[in-house]
Amino acid sequence: xxxxxNLALGLATxxxxxxxxxxxxxxxxxxxxxxLPGVGPLAAVAMLLPVSFYxxxxxxxxxxxxxxxxxxxxxxxxxxxxxxxxxxSASVTCLDGYxxxxxxxxxxxxxxxxIASMFGAMFGVVVMVLxxxxxxxxxxxxxxxxxxxxxxxxxxxxxxVSSSGAVRGxxxxxxxxxxxxxxxxxxxxxxxxxxxxxxxxxxxSLVVVAMGxxxxxxxxxxxxxxxxxxxxxxxxxxxxxxxxxxxxxxxxAIRGSTVGSFFGTxxxxxxxxxxxxxxxxxxxxxRNRAEFGKxxxxxxxxxxxxxxxxxxxxxxxxxxxxxxxxTTMALMLGALMIHGxxxxxxxxxxxxxxxxxxVVSFVFGNIFLLILNIPLIGIWVRLLRVPHYYxxxxxxxxxxxxxxxxxxxxxxxxxxxxxxxxxxxxxxxRFEPAPMLIGFVLGPxxxxxxxxxxxxxxxxxTVFISRPGSAALLAVAAFLxxxxxxxxxxxxxxxMSAVRNxxxx
Amino acid sequence: MRRLISHLGPVIMLMAGxxxxxxAATSLELGSFRRMGPGAFPLLVGAVLSLxxxxxxxxxxxxxxxxxxxxPWAVLGVIGxxxxxxxxxxxxxxxxxxxxxVFATGxxxxxxxxxxxxxxxxxxxxxVWLIFVLGLGIPFVAIRGL
Numbered sequence: 001x002x003x004x005x006n007l008a009l010g011l012a013t014x015x016x017x018x019x020x021x022x023x024x025x026x027x028x029x030x031x032x033x034x035x036l037p038g039v040g041p042l043a044a045v046a047m048l049l050p051v052s053f054y055x056x057x058x059x060x061x062x063x064x065x066x067x068x069x070x071x072x073x074x075x076x077x078x079x080x081x082x083x084x085x086x087x088x089s090a091s092v093t094c095l096d097g098y099x100x101x102x103x104x105x106x107x108x109x110x111x112x113x114x115i116a117s118m119f120g121a122m123f124g125v126v127v128m129v130l131x132x133x134x135x136x137x138x139x140x141x142x143x144x145x146x147x148x149x150x151x152x153x154x155x156x157x158x159x160x161v162s163s164s165g166a167v168r169g170x171x172x173x174x175x176x177x178x179x180x181x182x183x184x185x186x187x188x189x190x191x192x193x194x195x196x197x198x199x200x201x202x203x204x205s206l207v208v209v210a211m212g213x214x215x216x217x218x219x220x221x222x223x224x225x226x227x228x229x230x231x232x233x234x235x236x237x238x239x240x241x242x243x244x245x246x247x248x249x250x251x252x253a254i255r256g257s258t259v260g261s262f263f264g265t266x267x268x269x270x271x272x273x274x275x276x277x278x279x280x281x282x283x284x285x286x287r288n289r290a291e292f293g294k295x296x297x298x299x300x301x302x303x304x305x306x307x308x309x310x311x312x313x314x315x316x317x318x319x320x321x322x323x324x325x326x327t328t329m330a331l332m333l334g335a336l337m338i339h340g341x342x343x344x345x346x347x348x349x350x351x352x353x354x355x356x357x358x359v360v361s362f363v364f365g366n367i368f369l370l371i372l373n374i375p376l377i378g379i380w381v382r383l384l385r386v387p388h389y390y391x392x393x394x395x396x397x398x399x400x401x402x403x404x405x406x407x408x409x410x411x412x413x414x415x416x417x418x419x420x421x422x423x424x425x426x427x428x429x430r431f432e433p434a435p436m437l438i439g440f441v442l443g444p445x446x447x448x449x450x451x452x453x454x455x456x457x458x459x460x461x462t463v464f465i466s467r468p469g470s471a472a473l474l475a476v477a478a479f480l481x482x483x484x485x486x487x488x489x490x491x492x493x494x495x496m497s498a499v500r501n502x503x504x505x
Numbered sequence: 506m507r508r509l510i511s512h513l514g515p516v517i518m519l520m521a522g523x524x525x526x527x528x529a530a531t532s533l534e535l536g537s538f539r540r541m542g543p544g545a546f547p548l549l550v551g552a553v554l555s556l557x558x559x560x561x562x563x564x565x566x567x568x569x570x571x572x573x574x575x576x577p578w579a580v581l582g583v584i585g586x587x588x589x590x591x592x593x594x595x596x597x598x599x600x601x602x603x604x605x606x607v608f609a610t611g612x613x614x615x616x617x618x619x620x621x622x623x624x625x626x627x628x629x630x631x632x633v634w635l636i637f638v639l640g641l642g643i644p645f646v647a648i649r650g651l
Contacts, residue, residue: 054641164570167561171518174554178525178547185543192533192543193525216583223579224614389617393610394629396583397603400590401633404599405643410591417587424580428573429514447546459539 003129006356013357014364019062022055026063027365030070031372034077035380036391037084041071042328042434043218046210047395049335050402057339058354062361064332069121069311069362072271073369076113076304077380080106089271089307092279096292096299103295107239112297113304114373116253120305121366123257124264124312129359131265131313132348136320139345144453145463149473151446154267154323156477158438161269164430166484172431176439177446179204186444187451199411206334207403208412209440212419213433215399219392220424239374241297249301252282256302260309267317270326271307278306312362319347319355322445327434330441337441511569512562519558526551582613598648599637604630 013019033044044067052060075087080097093113100109142150159169182193183203194200241249256278263274282302283289292299314325322343324330333343341351348355373380403412423433457463465471526548529535533544586606593602607626611617637643 051641054643167557167564171554171557171561174550174557175518175521177550178521178554181525181547181550188534188543190533190543192547193528216587219610220576220579220583223582223610224576387616389611389614390621390625392614393586393607393625396586396610397590397606397629397633400587400606401599401603401637404590404594405637405641405645410594413587413591417584417591420583420587421580424575428575429511429517430570430572431514431518450546451541454538454541459537461538 006352007129007360009352010356010358010360013058013353014062014360019059019357019361020364022059022063023066023361023365024368026066027070027073027368028372030067030072031074031369031380032383033067034071034074034086034090035383036388037078037082037086039218039222039391039395040087041068042331043214043395044071045328045331046207046214047398047402049207049210049331050406052335053338053406057336057341057351058357060335060339061332061354061358062365064335065315065358065361066365068314068328068332069308069365070369072121072304072308072311073114073117073373074380075307076117076300077110077377078384080109080113080300081381081384087271089275089310090303091272092275092303093300095279096294096296099293099295100297100300105295108241108245108297109300110377111239111374112241112245112249113300114370114377116249116256116301116304117308117373118366118370119253120257120260120308121312121362121369123254123305124261124309125359125362125366127261127265127309127313128316128362132316132320132355135316136345136348139321142345142469143467144449144456145467145470146473147449148446148453149464149470149477150321150323151442151449153473153477153480154317154325155435155439155442156480157267157269158326159435160480160484161273162432162435164432166481168431169435172426172433172436173439176436176441177443179209179436180440180443181447186448204415204440205407205412206331206338206441207406208415209419210331210334210437211399211403212416213423213437215395216416216420217423217427217433219395220420221427222388223392245297248288249297252286252298252302253305255282255285256305257309260306261313263306264310264313264325265316267321267323267325270314271310274310275303275307278302315358319343319358320345322347324438324441327437330438334441508569511572512565514570514572515558515562515565519555519562522551522554522556522558524551526555578613582610585612586610594646596649598650599645600630600634600647603633 029044030041033039033041045064048064048067052064071087072089075085075090076093076097078084078086079090079093080101083094083098085091085094097109100106155173159173160166162169182200184191184201191201259278259281260274263269263277279302282298283292286298288296288298314329317323317325318329318333322333324333336343399416400413403416404410426433453463454461464474529544529547529551534542535544535548536542586609589609590602590606593605604626607629608622611622611625634647638645638647
């Protein structure tokens with residue numbers, strides 16, 4: 001009964017005209033940037049941060065969340081029609097989506113991705129409703145040592161999936177944490193690393209860092225890159241899948257959603273890992289596995305249900321533990337903190353309208369998305385024909401206006417440009433800026449819990465491994481690191497050849 | 506040469522880590538294990554970053570990581586656009602600054618033709634006025650002297 005009361009509260013929050021409007025704005029923008037290859041949800045959420053300051057916190061979160069999961073719907077459209085993923089997590093969809101389009105089944109592919117996305121998302125929402133309150137209740141038992149360790153786990157997980165390797169990912173995390181220490185230390189009141197600059201006393205602003213690292217530097221990377229726009233014939237052929245295609249899709253959709261929900265909840269992994277693992281798993285268990293890669297409908301249903309389920313369940317660690325599952329989630333946490341809301345296990349109890357309102361808004365958002373992606377699919381196909389060079393100058397100005405709009409200071413605009421150049425140079429040297437942002441958001445909280453844990457243990461640093469909860473979390477983090485850094489594969493091969501040699505003698 | 510440039514990445518990181526660690530150790534209170542001062546945590550993280558950077562440097566010496574080529578025109582276009590916005594806003598207001606910024610960034614895209622660049626600059630200025638000034642009611646000086 002408790003659950004029903006909570007959902008009713010959520011409905012009352014989500015169904016106001018203002019929240020419905022911003023939910024629609026969010027999912028519309030999400031689909032928009034998802035469709036366009038080259039600009040991801042991260043840059044879009046970064047650019048919307050300033051706008052969200054003018055809204056109440058729950059409305060802001062509903063809109064930013066809409067961008068986040070809306071992009072998953074849009075991402076598959078370019079995958080299917082152009083063989084270029086609109087978002088990284090839609091890259092698996094290319095494998096079977098593009099062959100389907102070449103066979104003249106683009107309509108069926110787009111229709112079934114929309115339905116599979118909706119199915120995955122709803123699956124994820126149900127998992128979130130059932131799991132999040134339980135997890136938050138459990139996390140209330142956490143003491144500072146456990147909080148510190150869970151953050152270490154989140155940061156390690158975020159850096160091991162980084163494409164340039166775990167060591168480089170961890171370096172960016174450390175750099176982000178250090179950047180977060182700039183400004184006044186809340187415990188002692190002393191200023192740190194400001195170099196005597198007055199503007200830095202309050203620390204570096206999240207908006208400036210996020211817009212610089214992800215907005216400006218992304219435009220620098222893609223401004224003059226080869227842009228390809230869609231030149232195909234548009235949507236021909238039927239839209240509705242046949243009866244046998246429906247039947248073939250049902251079990252794969254459930255399996256995809258399950259895999260997606262799991263990897264979405266796990267901090268650090270996300271939609272991309274979910275869709276890859278979902279596809280690989282389906283290829284093992286499916287009876288039609290020989291058709292995979294040649295335009296099998298399962299090949300679009302599984303990754304799309306997986307990445308949409310993951311997009312919804314990614315909110316579980318973010319809202320119950322305060323550990324962002326991905327960089328975009330870190331930005332949303334930052335937005336909440338700017339509104340004065342501390343993320344963590346108390347969030348559901350202290351701001352039930354925010355949490356349950358968000359959950360119910362997911363349902364509305366997905367209905368909007370289904371409308372945007374089935375009857376209105378033509379708009380997005382036409383959008384793909386628009387040359388991309390209109391986009392980038394517009395993005396630059398939106399960043400400038402956004403930064404200037406919240407602080408009314410041109411110093412912040414210059415600072416954003418500086419971070420843009422830093423982000424660009426880091427990218428050239430193969431350092432991904434994404435883990436840096438997670439470190440920047442979590443850093444101050446991490447330091448706080450570290451110092452508190454040490455105080456409680458009377459200065460004994462073994463507290464992090466003597467408390468079982470904390471020790472278990474750190475062990476998982478160590479395992480994740482070992483799994484990526486150590487050359488397991490080489491060892492196994494060496495071992496095998498050694499065995500073979502022994503066998504020959 | 507490109508090999509040497511490739512090593513520069515971890516070296517910069519090493520310098521950043523050492524910089525923070527030394528800065529924390531010399532100019533900030535470290536405190537005790539029980540009551541940590543403001544310098545303890547940055548010292549710890551700075552040290553970890555330096556160690557990681559050393560690891561990456563050794564790894565890079567054995568197998569240099571590929572470094573991407575910079576695109577100076579793209580960087581120049583973006584810097585030009587943002588600078589145009591920042592310089593022109595106090596002089597002429599947000600809308601002229603917006604138009605010039607769009608124009609400046611658009612100029613470095615070769616296949617983007619002149620009439621379209623001008624049209625985009627005007628269109629984006631209109632949109633900024635509609636969304637930010639009319640819609641969200643942010644108190645911008647839209648056009649100075651108007």
